[in-house]
Amino acid sequence: MTRLNREALIARAILQSPMQPLSRTDWWRGCALYQVYVRSFRDSNGDGIGDLRGVIEKIDYIADLNVDGFWLSPFYPSPQKDFGYDVTDFRSVDPRHGTLGDFIELLELAHERELKVLVDFVPGHTSDEHPWFEESRQDTTNPKADWYVWAEAAKDGSPPNNWLSSFGGSAWTWDPHRSQYYYHPFLPCQPALNLRNPEALDALISELRFWFDLGVDGVRLDAVQCLACDPDFRHNPPISSAGSNILIGGGPNNPFGRQSHLFDRDVPEALDIIQKLRSAAVGYDPERVLIGELADVDSSRLSEKYTIDGQGFHAVYDFDLINTEPAVDALVELLDHRSAFLRTGWLMNVFSNHDSTRSVSNLTEFAVKEGLRREAAKLLVFMQFTLKGGGILYQGEELGLPHPKLKREDLRDPWGINLWPDFDGRDGARTLMPWQSEGRHGGFTDGDEPWINLADTHKALAVDLQTVDQESNLNFVRAFLDWRRHQKLLTLGGERVRDAGLKPLIVWDRYGRGRMMTCVANFSAEPRLFPFGEEVWDEVVDAPGTTVRRTDKGLELPALGFAILARDIDTNTAKQLP
């Protein structure tokens, strides 16, 4: 196989004709999706763990958010050491989460409501209890011996190289069955598949097709930076003394962050694998969608490579917005960077997920401290769904939930337990969905012991209260997304991010076919004026939640306010746009 270096690939992508605004109308471009973390969404049988029947119970709640579809976090049979990201059977449902029949029923109900359904698919590794691994580890000659990444010990018995797990410790674990080490970029119970082995890749693809055949509309692919690793197992060099600009999970001192991950993340050998995965989606009508999660790398820059039109993933789901410094300059730079690097590819905007700090506490802590949590949460939703790409709203984000502070004894996540207190893990984003303000466990379960507790601060933000409050985050999200789904400029238009000269205002344009919308977000807890200057807008768009108070000088934005202006653009102006 040819090993193209990354620059050559990006150049190849740029040579493809750049996308014209509004020229392609695939449903997933600019869509709004909702992420359901099944374990914490709704428990229908009282065992303390959320399940698919719980999602069925709440399907109309999801539909009423006016999203285009939803993505379900893993529900496959699993020892649950990494809460479902350690799969033992790709074709089934863990009894804790329900049955395959439940899934099919959910799929039908969703499709009746014109909701797309995506499942989370974990291509890079399995559980160490998966039958494939149990066979592979038996000896070096069995039919699946090469399905995982095995290596001899170094001469002194230590691991083959210096690769580290992002969850802490070496990325190699000794296996006494084979007297060899196996590679795991995450937990030792998550051995990496060797997808460069054609049989292993074919087997994985047939698992993927199982879901496509059932009728799911697409998959969110977990951790696609780890689809392959360097075949020669070369050592990663340390990062330069200046440090890395790539933000790595696991807290500021995670040793993983001290390496430049040249050989264990985003390696050229992954590209052939990605193309094969894409081919698996092509034969369906409509084509099934692949959204790749890209982390641990400069994902804004690399997204182009992973989403080369028609060959890679349909879109990348990255961590840059989650990991960015919560400051206007940094945000503007990042947004501009994202826009500039995408010529043919696509990125979905994500501010929160089950792995992150909840966005309102992460990006707008300054506002939460001023008592402006609700306003800040609305601002973030506004940004997520007016920036190019569309967005994936994480359960609870529509309620503006703040990130709870957890005690050590509350932790369930092995990552947090390993790296506490430098890093408190991912449990804060995984606390229970608050359905009811009164009663036990927020209406999540009728049982006695949920797997994780409801956050105290979430009770007053429960769905039942927000439903009857016209000013609530929930009602804002419903109204805004309902309005937005008909705004082609916002779902499919081109994008230009303006410089930070008006900070703390963040300003960007969306455009196409002779019309431009300018979006303004006041990223501060003070009222701010957006001056009109010499530009002339013909409309202050009256979208849900936006400011429409204009004076001669400009638009008066309250603390954390946001607005949309619109005007026609002539051909000359259009030519100057990216």
Add this chain to the structure above:
Amino acid sequence: MQPIGEKRNPTTDAGVNGDDAWWQGAVIYHIYPRSFLDTTGNGVGDISGIRQRLDYIASLGVDAVWISPFVESPMLDFGYDVSNYLNVDPLFGTMAEFTSLVAEAHDRGLKVLMDQVLSHTSDQHPWFLDSRSSRNSEKADWYVWCDPKPDGSPPNNWLSVFGGSSWQWEPRRSQYYLHNFLRQQPDLNFHNPDVQEAILGVCQHWLEIGVDGFRLDVCAFYFHDQELRNNPANPKRPQGSHFLFNPYSLQLHIRDIGQPENLEFLESMRELCMSFGDRVLLGELHESEGEALHRQYTAPSRLHLAYGYWLLGADRIDAEELVSTAKALGHTLDDGWPCWALDNHDFTRSFTRLGRNKPLLALNAALATMRGATCLYQGAELGLSQADIPFEKLVDPYGREFYPAYLGRDGARTPMPWKTSEDHCGFSSGEPWLPVPENHRSLSVDQQEAMPGSTLHRMRQFLNWRRSIAPLRHGDMAFVEHGTPLLVFKRSFKGENIVCAFNLTDDEHELKLEDAALGAPMTGHGFTTFRKDGCVEIPPDEAYFGVVQ
């Protein structure tokens, strides 16, 4: 002075010379308290259980007991991870019960050796909780801390005995700490004088309570190379299933353990023991180069006794093996004293390990007769086999890590079978922490007591007989040339000479020596041989003892 053969003098004094030194040639009964006898019904054996069975232990003709750890511990390594050195873990009982145990053992002439796990603590020990809290804490330097290499990886190539790197990242300090075993067993930094003082304080505390000495867990692991240099690869990569499963054996452990500073510290320990009338130190030496270490570690003013893994790890033990091991360890007057051990809580029981699947009375007798002390692990007197335990019932972290290449230590730790007809063979009225194997039931103590000629009776008879013969305890040892696969040596003490011959093979052999060298046959030890003119016929698994001039 304690005359041999008379009623034992219940004192705790232990001399250093000649027949004054009870430990030379002592038989030490090794108690694994979790599995000895449970008196509370919680499924775990306890101190009271040991007290209830002291008469049984004394009847075996042993000199001392070594009790595996019973101090406070989160029990991740079943007590070898100590969180409080100074108190009995409530699981096992109370301090008052322990002091009673010591007094009651002394009443029966039994010495009490306590297991001291000093190389490392539990990560729940207050010392470690303080040490890990910050680089500036009071005990910041009490454990072995190091910055990562520039690429974030651990400072060197040292490996844990239990698998993986021996360095664990600690986010509170943004540093790695050293652990030679589980990551929950951080390694104490003995280079710090405060640590040495604290550890000696722990030992003094127990000596004041009245224990007769210590079994020192992994006593070559106390110090590490302060420059943290890599271990070299092992040029003679050991072959065989015992080593292949663990990459630990691919290194020569010359930097992480076995440092010269260990010896100085053991001299401090010995000094402390001397101030109590020379209480006894029995050290555990690890496998690699154990024989060379043994000479250093048991030199005068260091350990009284030490045991290595020579026989504990062996799949096959014959006379040649025993002779060469004894010669390597040294058995002249100037040499230190070994402690022979065929079984313990860390190794597959010899009944199963040696592949003979029968009680090895002659081998046990040989080890109790060669120059040196002997450890008798609970259940060995019953001829217990290694228990088969399915993976789902394994609790040993070492076994769970390396299963199924290595099944761990649980199979040697199952509860003692006391009573044939009771649930769990009378070990506990509750559900035991490890199952009592069904094939141990017919080997229960009560059944064997009732059966003349049982393994228990034979072992008891032999050990009591041996105890009354001073040369077999304190004497010099000389191997006798004879040209057969028999093990033959002579023990000599104060003008008394005894020739000992053991048949460890499956065939009968004749020992042909001059009549004077064969001497007059002794009786009372329970073995059967046929003394003829100029020869003794020794059937398989039998032994001959003769008094020579």
